Amino acid sequence: MVLLSLLSYIFVQTLGLAIAFIAAAVLLYILLRKSHSRLVTALLVAIFVGVSIFFYIPNGLPKGLEYPAFLTSYGPSPSLGLPFSNVIQFFLHFNQFEKVADIARDPNDMPPPITRTATTTVHIDITAKEVISEVAPGVYFNFWTFDGTVPGPFERVMVGDTVVVTFHNDKTSLHHHTIDFHAVIGPGGGASVLMAEPGETKTLTFTALHAGLFVYHCAEPDAANHMAHGQYGLILVEPKGGLPKVDKEFYVMQGEFYTTGTLGKQGLQIDDTGAMLDGNPQYIVFNGRTGALTSTTTNAMNATVGQKVRIYFGNGGVNLISSFHVIGEIFDHVYEDASLTSPPLTDVQTTLVPAGGATMVDFTTREPGNYTLVDHALARVDRGAWGVLHVSGPADTSIFNGVQQPMAGH
Numbered sequence: 001m002v003l004l005s006l007l008s009y010i011f012v013q014t015l016g017l018a019i020a021f022i023a024a025a026v027l028l029y030i031l032l033r034k035s036h037s038r039l040v041t042a043l044l045v046a047i048f049v050g051v052s053i054f055f056y057i058p059n060g061l062p063k064g065l066e067y068p069a070f071l072t073s074y075g076p077s078p079s080l081g082l083p084f085s086n087v088i089q090f091f092l093h094f095n096q097f098e099k100v101a102d103i104a105r106d107p108n109d110m111p112p113p114i115t116r117t118a119t120t121t122v123h124i125d126i127t128a129k130e131v132i133s134e135v136a137p138g139v140y141f142n143f144w145t146f147d148g149t150v151p152g153p154f155e156r157v158m159v160g161d162t163v164v165v166t167f168h169n170d171k172t173s174l175h176h177h178t179i180d181f182h183a184v185i186g187p188g189g190g191a192s193v194l195m196a197e198p199g200e201t202k203t204l205t206f207t208a209l210h211a212g213l214f215v216y217h218c219a220e221p222d223a224a225n226h227m228a229h230g231q232y233g234l235i236l237v238e239p240k241g242g243l244p245k246v247d248k249e250f251y252v253m254q255g256e257f258y259t260t261g262t263l264g265k266q267g268l269q270i271d272d273t274g275a276m277l278d279g280n281p282q283y284i285v286f287n288g289r290t291g292a293l294t295s296t297t298t299n300a301m302n303a304t305v306g307q308k309v310r311i312y313f314g315n316g317g318v319n320l321i322s323s324f325h326v327i328g329e330i331f332d333h334v335y336e337d338a339s340l341t342s343p344p345l346t347d348v349q350t351t352l353v354p355a356g357g358a359t360m361v362d363f364t365t366r367e368p369g370n371y372t373l374v375d376h377a378l379a380r381v382d383r384g385a386w387g388v389l390h391v392s393g394p395a396d397t398s399i400f401n402g403v404q405q406p407m408a409g410h
Protein backbone atom coordinates (compact mmCIF):
# COMPACT_ATOMS: atom_id res chain seq x y z
CA MET A 1 0.00 0.00 0.00
CA VAL A 2 2.74 2.43 1.03
CA LEU A 3 5.00 1.53 -1.88
CA LEU A 4 2.17 1.89 -4.37
CA SER A 5 1.23 5.24 -2.93
CA LEU A 6 4.81 6.43 -3.08
CA LEU A 7 5.12 5.25 -6.69
CA SER A 8 1.87 6.81 -7.75
CA TYR A 9 2.69 9.99 -5.87
CA ILE A 10 6.18 10.62 -7.09
CA PHE A 11 7.45 8.29 -9.71
CA VAL A 12 4.86 7.09 -12.18
CA GLN A 13 4.42 10.33 -14.08
CA THR A 14 8.07 11.21 -13.75
CA LEU A 15 9.07 7.76 -14.95
CA GLY A 16 6.72 8.02 -17.93
CA LEU A 17 8.09 11.42 -18.74
CA ALA A 18 11.68 10.19 -18.55
CA ILE A 19 11.01 7.13 -20.73
CA ALA A 20 9.23 9.24 -23.34
CA PHE A 21 12.05 11.78 -23.46
CA ILE A 22 14.78 9.17 -23.69
CA ALA A 23 12.93 7.29 -26.47
CA ALA A 24 12.38 10.52 -28.37
CA ALA A 25 16.01 11.49 -27.96
CA VAL A 26 17.19 8.11 -29.27
CA LEU A 27 14.82 8.38 -32.23
CA LEU A 28 16.10 11.87 -32.93
CA TYR A 29 19.69 10.66 -32.75
CA ILE A 30 18.99 7.83 -35.22
CA LEU A 31 17.27 10.16 -37.65
CA LEU A 32 20.01 12.77 -37.38
CA ARG A 33 22.71 10.22 -38.15
CA LYS A 34 21.13 9.61 -41.58
CA SER A 35 20.88 13.25 -42.52
CA HIS A 36 23.50 15.92 -42.69
CA SER A 37 21.20 18.68 -43.84
CA ARG A 38 21.03 21.56 -41.34
CA LEU A 39 17.47 22.27 -42.34
CA VAL A 40 16.36 18.70 -41.59
CA THR A 41 18.26 18.79 -38.30
CA ALA A 42 16.62 22.07 -37.30
CA LEU A 43 13.17 20.78 -38.28
CA LEU A 44 13.61 17.53 -36.33
CA VAL A 45 14.82 19.37 -33.25
CA ALA A 46 11.90 21.82 -33.53
CA ILE A 47 9.41 18.94 -33.88
CA PHE A 48 11.00 17.17 -30.91
CA VAL A 49 10.87 20.23 -28.69
CA GLY A 50 7.38 21.21 -29.84
CA VAL A 51 5.89 17.77 -29.39
CA SER A 52 7.59 17.42 -26.01
CA ILE A 53 6.18 20.68 -24.75
CA PHE A 54 2.74 19.96 -26.14
CA PHE A 55 2.35 16.45 -24.79
CA TYR A 56 4.63 15.98 -21.84
CA ILE A 57 5.20 19.15 -19.91
CA PRO A 58 1.59 19.87 -18.85
CA ASN A 59 1.02 16.27 -17.81
CA GLY A 60 4.46 15.26 -16.72
CA LEU A 61 4.69 17.16 -13.44
CA PRO A 62 3.21 15.15 -10.59
CA LYS A 63 0.47 17.27 -9.04
CA GLY A 64 1.55 16.38 -5.53
CA LEU A 65 4.98 17.89 -6.12
CA GLU A 66 3.65 21.28 -7.04
CA TYR A 67 3.27 22.77 -3.59
CA PRO A 68 6.38 21.64 -1.78
CA ALA A 69 8.64 22.10 -4.77
CA PHE A 70 7.12 24.79 -6.89
CA LEU A 71 4.19 26.59 -5.27
CA THR A 72 4.75 29.82 -3.42
CA SER A 73 3.66 30.61 0.12
CA TYR A 74 3.61 34.12 1.56
CA GLY A 75 2.78 32.76 5.02
CA PRO A 76 4.74 33.73 8.13
CA SER A 77 7.18 30.89 7.76
CA PRO A 78 7.18 29.60 4.18
CA SER A 79 10.51 27.87 4.53
CA LEU A 80 9.06 25.75 7.32
CA GLY A 81 5.76 25.29 5.51
CA LEU A 82 6.02 22.15 3.52
CA PRO A 83 9.53 21.28 2.42
CA PHE A 84 9.62 18.49 -0.12
CA SER A 85 11.74 16.48 2.29
CA ASN A 86 8.63 16.11 4.49
CA VAL A 87 7.02 13.92 1.86
CA ILE A 88 10.08 11.71 1.60
CA GLN A 89 10.43 11.61 5.40
CA PHE A 90 6.82 10.49 5.68
CA PHE A 91 7.40 7.46 3.48
CA LEU A 92 10.72 6.64 5.11
CA HIS A 93 9.11 6.66 8.56
CA PHE A 94 5.75 5.22 7.62
CA ASN A 95 6.06 2.22 9.94
CA GLN A 96 6.51 4.32 13.07
CA PHE A 97 3.03 5.85 12.85
CA GLU A 98 0.32 4.30 14.96
CA LYS A 99 -2.49 2.82 12.85
CA VAL A 100 -5.71 4.03 14.48
CA ALA A 101 -8.83 1.90 13.87
CA ASP A 102 -11.24 4.82 14.23
CA ILE A 103 -10.04 8.41 13.96
CA ALA A 104 -13.41 9.81 15.06
CA ARG A 105 -13.88 11.27 18.50
CA ASP A 106 -17.04 10.02 20.13
CA PRO A 107 -19.47 12.98 20.27
CA ASN A 108 -20.48 11.74 23.74
CA ASP A 109 -16.89 11.98 24.97
CA MET A 110 -17.17 15.14 27.06
CA PRO A 111 -16.52 16.12 30.66
CA PRO A 112 -19.75 16.73 32.64
CA PRO A 113 -21.02 20.26 33.34
CA ILE A 114 -19.13 22.13 36.04
CA THR A 115 -20.99 22.17 39.36
CA ARG A 116 -18.50 24.05 41.53
CA THR A 117 -19.02 27.76 42.04
CA ALA A 118 -15.47 28.82 42.96
CA THR A 119 -12.64 29.16 40.46
CA THR A 120 -9.80 26.69 40.63
CA THR A 121 -6.68 25.49 38.83
CA VAL A 122 -7.44 23.07 36.01
CA HIS A 123 -4.78 20.83 34.47
CA ILE A 124 -5.04 20.00 30.81
CA ASP A 125 -2.85 17.34 29.24
CA ILE A 126 -2.72 17.05 25.46
CA THR A 127 -0.47 15.00 23.20
CA ALA A 128 0.12 15.76 19.53
CA LYS A 129 0.35 12.53 17.59
CA GLU A 130 0.67 11.77 13.88
CA VAL A 131 -1.26 8.62 12.98
CA ILE A 132 -2.63 6.69 10.03
CA SER A 133 -6.36 6.07 9.81
CA GLU A 134 -9.27 6.07 7.38
CA VAL A 135 -10.92 9.34 6.29
CA ALA A 136 -13.44 7.18 4.40
CA PRO A 137 -13.71 3.38 4.14
CA GLY A 138 -10.50 2.14 2.51
CA VAL A 139 -9.12 5.68 2.12
CA TYR A 140 -6.11 6.06 4.38
CA PHE A 141 -4.71 9.42 5.45
CA ASN A 142 -1.90 10.68 7.64
CA PHE A 143 -3.84 12.49 10.38
CA TRP A 144 -2.09 14.88 12.74
CA THR A 145 -4.11 14.78 15.93
CA PHE A 146 -4.50 15.88 19.51
CA ASP A 147 -4.68 12.69 21.58
CA GLY A 148 -5.12 10.43 18.55
CA THR A 149 -8.60 11.50 17.39
CA VAL A 150 -10.29 14.21 15.35
CA PRO A 151 -11.30 16.50 16.88
CA GLY A 152 -9.03 16.60 19.93
CA PRO A 153 -10.39 16.32 23.47
CA PHE A 154 -13.22 18.59 24.63
CA GLU A 155 -11.85 20.75 27.43
CA ARG A 156 -14.13 22.31 30.04
CA VAL A 157 -13.21 25.07 32.48
CA MET A 158 -14.93 27.96 34.22
CA VAL A 159 -14.37 31.64 33.63
CA GLY A 160 -11.69 32.86 36.01
CA ASP A 161 -10.02 29.45 36.28
CA THR A 162 -6.27 29.14 36.05
CA VAL A 163 -5.47 26.61 33.34
CA VAL A 164 -2.18 24.73 33.30
CA VAL A 165 -1.56 23.14 29.92
CA THR A 166 0.96 20.36 29.57
CA PHE A 167 1.57 19.73 25.90
CA HIS A 168 3.54 16.72 24.65
CA ASN A 169 4.61 16.17 21.09
CA ASP A 170 4.85 12.41 20.68
CA LYS A 171 8.31 11.11 19.82
CA THR A 172 6.93 9.39 16.70
CA SER A 173 5.95 12.77 15.23
CA LEU A 174 7.82 14.05 12.22
CA HIS A 175 6.79 17.66 12.75
CA HIS A 176 6.77 20.37 15.36
CA HIS A 177 3.33 20.97 16.84
CA THR A 178 1.81 23.52 19.19
CA ILE A 179 -1.59 24.84 20.31
CA ASP A 180 -3.27 28.18 19.77
CA PHE A 181 -6.20 28.34 22.23
CA HIS A 182 -8.73 30.95 21.16
CA ALA A 183 -9.64 31.08 24.88
CA VAL A 184 -6.19 32.51 25.67
CA ILE A 185 -5.26 36.16 25.69
CA GLY A 186 -1.57 36.41 24.93
CA PRO A 187 0.81 36.02 21.97
CA GLY A 188 -0.27 33.26 19.61
CA GLY A 189 -2.95 32.10 22.03
CA GLY A 190 -0.09 30.18 23.66
CA ALA A 191 1.31 28.81 20.44
CA SER A 192 4.67 30.48 20.83
CA VAL A 193 5.09 28.95 24.30
CA LEU A 194 3.83 25.45 23.50
CA MET A 195 5.83 24.89 20.30
CA ALA A 196 7.30 21.43 20.80
CA GLU A 197 9.72 19.31 18.80
CA PRO A 198 9.01 15.59 18.50
CA GLY A 199 9.50 14.10 21.97
CA GLU A 200 9.34 17.48 23.72
CA THR A 201 6.93 18.64 26.45
CA LYS A 202 5.96 22.29 26.99
CA THR A 203 3.75 23.99 29.56
CA LEU A 204 1.59 27.10 29.56
CA THR A 205 -0.41 28.68 32.35
CA PHE A 206 -3.23 31.05 31.50
CA THR A 207 -6.31 32.55 33.09
CA ALA A 208 -9.61 32.02 31.28
CA LEU A 209 -10.78 35.64 31.22
CA HIS A 210 -13.72 35.25 28.84
CA ALA A 211 -16.58 32.78 28.91
CA GLY A 212 -17.35 31.15 25.58
CA LEU A 213 -16.91 28.11 23.39
CA PHE A 214 -13.50 28.40 21.78
CA VAL A 215 -11.62 26.57 19.07
CA TYR A 216 -8.08 25.44 19.74
CA HIS A 217 -5.79 24.28 16.95
CA CYS A 218 -2.22 23.63 15.98
CA ALA A 219 -0.51 26.81 14.88
CA GLU A 220 2.85 25.47 13.78
CA PRO A 221 3.63 27.19 10.50
CA ASP A 222 2.07 26.33 8.14
CA ALA A 223 -0.96 26.37 10.48
CA ALA A 224 -3.43 25.75 7.67
CA ASN A 225 -1.58 22.60 6.74
CA HIS A 226 -1.68 21.28 10.31
CA MET A 227 -5.40 22.02 10.64
CA ALA A 228 -6.04 20.32 7.32
CA HIS A 229 -4.51 17.20 8.89
CA GLY A 230 -7.05 17.27 11.76
CA GLN A 231 -5.43 19.30 14.56
CA TYR A 232 -8.30 21.14 16.22
CA GLY A 233 -10.71 20.85 19.13
CA LEU A 234 -12.97 22.89 21.43
CA ILE A 235 -12.47 24.36 24.89
CA LEU A 236 -15.58 25.49 26.73
CA VAL A 237 -15.17 28.27 29.26
CA GLU A 238 -18.41 28.15 31.23
CA PRO A 239 -19.82 31.48 32.39
CA LYS A 240 -20.29 32.15 36.10
CA GLY A 241 -23.31 30.18 37.26
CA GLY A 242 -22.88 27.63 34.46
CA LEU A 243 -24.98 27.02 31.37
CA PRO A 244 -28.74 26.33 31.27
CA LYS A 245 -29.31 22.66 32.07
CA VAL A 246 -29.89 20.19 29.25
CA ASP A 247 -30.38 16.41 29.12
CA LYS A 248 -27.88 15.54 26.40
CA GLU A 249 -24.68 17.17 25.18
CA PHE A 250 -22.80 16.34 21.98
CA TYR A 251 -19.44 17.42 20.63
CA VAL A 252 -19.19 17.79 16.85
CA MET A 253 -16.56 19.44 14.69
CA GLN A 254 -16.52 19.95 10.97
CA GLY A 255 -13.25 19.71 9.06
CA GLU A 256 -11.79 19.34 5.59
CA PHE A 257 -9.27 16.93 4.15
CA TYR A 258 -7.34 17.47 0.94
CA THR A 259 -6.16 14.28 -0.73
CA THR A 260 -4.27 13.81 -3.98
CA GLY A 261 -6.73 11.07 -4.98
CA THR A 262 -10.25 12.07 -6.01
CA LEU A 263 -13.25 11.44 -3.72
CA GLY A 264 -13.40 7.75 -2.86
CA LYS A 265 -9.98 6.82 -4.32
CA GLN A 266 -8.85 3.88 -2.17
CA GLY A 267 -5.48 3.38 -0.56
CA LEU A 268 -3.07 5.70 1.21
CA GLN A 269 -3.71 9.28 0.14
CA ILE A 270 -1.15 12.04 0.29
CA ASP A 271 -2.16 15.49 1.41
CA ASP A 272 -2.71 17.81 -1.57
CA THR A 273 -1.61 21.20 -0.34
CA GLY A 274 -2.26 22.75 -3.75
CA ALA A 275 -5.93 21.81 -3.33
CA MET A 276 -5.81 23.30 0.17
CA LEU A 277 -4.55 26.61 -1.18
CA ASP A 278 -7.35 26.49 -3.76
CA GLY A 279 -9.90 25.62 -1.05
CA ASN A 280 -11.12 22.45 -2.79
CA PRO A 281 -11.30 19.63 -0.25
CA GLN A 282 -12.11 16.08 -1.29
CA TYR A 283 -13.59 15.25 2.12
CA ILE A 284 -15.72 17.49 4.34
CA VAL A 285 -16.61 15.57 7.47
CA PHE A 286 -17.92 15.68 11.02
CA ASN A 287 -15.52 14.27 13.64
CA GLY A 288 -12.68 13.20 11.40
CA ARG A 289 -14.11 10.84 8.82
CA THR A 290 -17.09 10.08 6.63
CA GLY A 291 -19.80 8.21 8.53
CA ALA A 292 -18.26 9.01 11.91
CA LEU A 293 -21.61 10.08 13.40
CA THR A 294 -24.14 8.05 11.44
CA SER A 295 -24.20 4.72 13.30
CA THR A 296 -26.59 3.80 16.11
CA THR A 297 -23.81 1.95 17.94
CA THR A 298 -20.35 3.45 17.21
CA ASN A 299 -19.99 7.11 18.24
CA ALA A 300 -23.80 7.12 18.34
CA MET A 301 -25.80 10.26 18.96
CA ASN A 302 -28.87 8.98 20.77
CA ALA A 303 -31.67 10.81 22.58
CA THR A 304 -35.23 10.15 23.66
CA VAL A 305 -38.38 12.14 22.99
CA GLY A 306 -38.72 15.12 25.29
CA GLN A 307 -35.02 15.51 26.00
CA LYS A 308 -33.31 18.85 25.66
CA VAL A 309 -30.32 18.35 23.37
CA ARG A 310 -27.32 20.66 23.14
CA ILE A 311 -24.72 20.48 20.39
CA TYR A 312 -21.35 22.12 20.71
CA PHE A 313 -20.43 22.56 17.09
CA GLY A 314 -17.00 23.80 15.99
CA ASN A 315 -15.50 24.38 12.58
CA GLY A 316 -11.84 23.41 12.19
CA GLY A 317 -11.97 24.50 8.52
CA VAL A 318 -9.47 25.17 7.25
CA ASN A 319 -11.20 27.06 4.44
CA LEU A 320 -14.96 26.63 4.52
CA ILE A 321 -17.73 28.35 6.46
CA SER A 322 -20.32 25.86 7.69
CA SER A 323 -24.09 26.35 7.40
CA PHE A 324 -25.03 24.17 10.35
CA HIS A 325 -28.53 22.70 10.28
CA VAL A 326 -30.37 19.73 11.76
CA ILE A 327 -32.93 18.33 9.33
CA GLY A 328 -36.36 18.07 10.96
CA GLU A 329 -35.50 20.28 13.92
CA ILE A 330 -35.56 23.98 14.73
CA PHE A 331 -32.98 25.29 17.16
CA ASP A 332 -34.72 26.67 20.26
CA HIS A 333 -31.54 28.60 21.01
CA VAL A 334 -28.48 29.50 18.98
CA TYR A 335 -25.62 31.07 20.85
CA GLU A 336 -24.41 32.82 17.75
CA ASP A 337 -20.65 32.71 17.19
CA ALA A 338 -20.58 30.77 20.47
CA SER A 339 -21.04 33.91 22.51
CA LEU A 340 -22.37 32.53 25.80
CA THR A 341 -22.75 35.89 27.50
CA SER A 342 -25.04 37.42 24.85
CA PRO A 343 -28.74 36.53 24.73
CA PRO A 344 -29.20 33.58 22.37
CA LEU A 345 -31.15 33.78 19.14
CA THR A 346 -34.39 31.82 19.29
CA ASP A 347 -36.16 29.64 16.72
CA VAL A 348 -33.38 29.33 14.15
CA GLN A 349 -33.19 26.93 11.18
CA THR A 350 -29.57 27.24 10.02
CA THR A 351 -26.62 29.04 11.56
CA LEU A 352 -23.28 30.10 10.14
CA VAL A 353 -20.13 28.78 11.78
CA PRO A 354 -16.97 30.47 10.53
CA ALA A 355 -13.69 28.68 10.04
CA GLY A 356 -12.00 28.75 13.42
CA GLY A 357 -15.33 29.47 15.11
CA ALA A 358 -18.06 27.59 16.93
CA THR A 359 -21.68 27.68 17.92
CA MET A 360 -23.78 26.27 20.74
CA VAL A 361 -27.33 25.23 19.87
CA ASP A 362 -30.12 23.47 21.73
CA PHE A 363 -33.54 22.06 20.93
CA THR A 364 -36.06 19.76 22.56
CA THR A 365 -36.83 16.53 20.72
CA ARG A 366 -40.55 16.05 20.03
CA GLU A 367 -40.80 13.09 17.69
CA PRO A 368 -38.95 9.78 17.34
CA GLY A 369 -36.86 9.24 14.23
CA ASN A 370 -33.58 10.14 12.59
CA TYR A 371 -32.46 13.75 12.54
CA THR A 372 -29.61 14.48 10.18
CA LEU A 373 -26.96 17.07 11.07
CA VAL A 374 -25.62 18.73 7.95
CA ASP A 375 -23.65 21.56 6.52
CA HIS A 376 -26.57 22.91 4.51
CA ALA A 377 -24.29 23.69 1.60
CA LEU A 378 -25.69 20.28 0.78
CA ALA A 379 -23.21 19.16 -1.88
CA ARG A 380 -20.87 18.82 1.07
CA VAL A 381 -23.05 16.02 2.40
CA ASP A 382 -21.80 13.98 -0.57
CA ARG A 383 -18.26 14.63 0.64
CA GLY A 384 -19.16 13.38 4.12
CA ALA A 385 -20.56 16.36 6.06
CA TRP A 386 -23.44 14.72 7.88
CA GLY A 387 -24.29 12.83 11.05
CA VAL A 388 -27.47 11.45 12.59
CA LEU A 389 -29.18 12.07 15.90
CA HIS A 390 -31.33 9.03 16.67
CA VAL A 391 -34.41 9.87 18.72
CA SER A 392 -36.48 7.11 20.26
CA GLY A 393 -39.73 7.22 22.21
CA PRO A 394 -43.44 7.65 21.66
CA ALA A 395 -44.77 9.62 18.70
CA ASP A 396 -47.01 12.62 19.17
CA THR A 397 -49.42 12.66 16.21
CA SER A 398 -50.66 16.10 17.16
CA ILE A 399 -47.25 17.44 16.08
CA PHE A 400 -46.33 15.10 13.24
CA ASN A 401 -48.68 12.60 11.67
CA GLY A 402 -47.84 10.40 8.71
CA VAL A 403 -46.34 7.09 7.72
CA GLN A 404 -42.54 7.33 7.47
CA GLN A 405 -41.03 5.80 4.34
CA PRO A 406 -37.82 3.79 4.55
CA MET A 407 -34.73 5.79 3.55
CA ALA A 408 -34.23 5.76 -0.21
CA GLY A 409 -31.04 4.46 -1.80
CA HIS A 410 -28.11 2.81 -0.05
Ligand SMILES: [Cu+2]
Nearest residue numbers: 177218220226
Ligand atom coordinates in the same frame (compact mmCIF):
# COMPACT_ATOMS: atom_id res chain seq x y z
CU1 LIG B 1 0.71 20.61 14.28
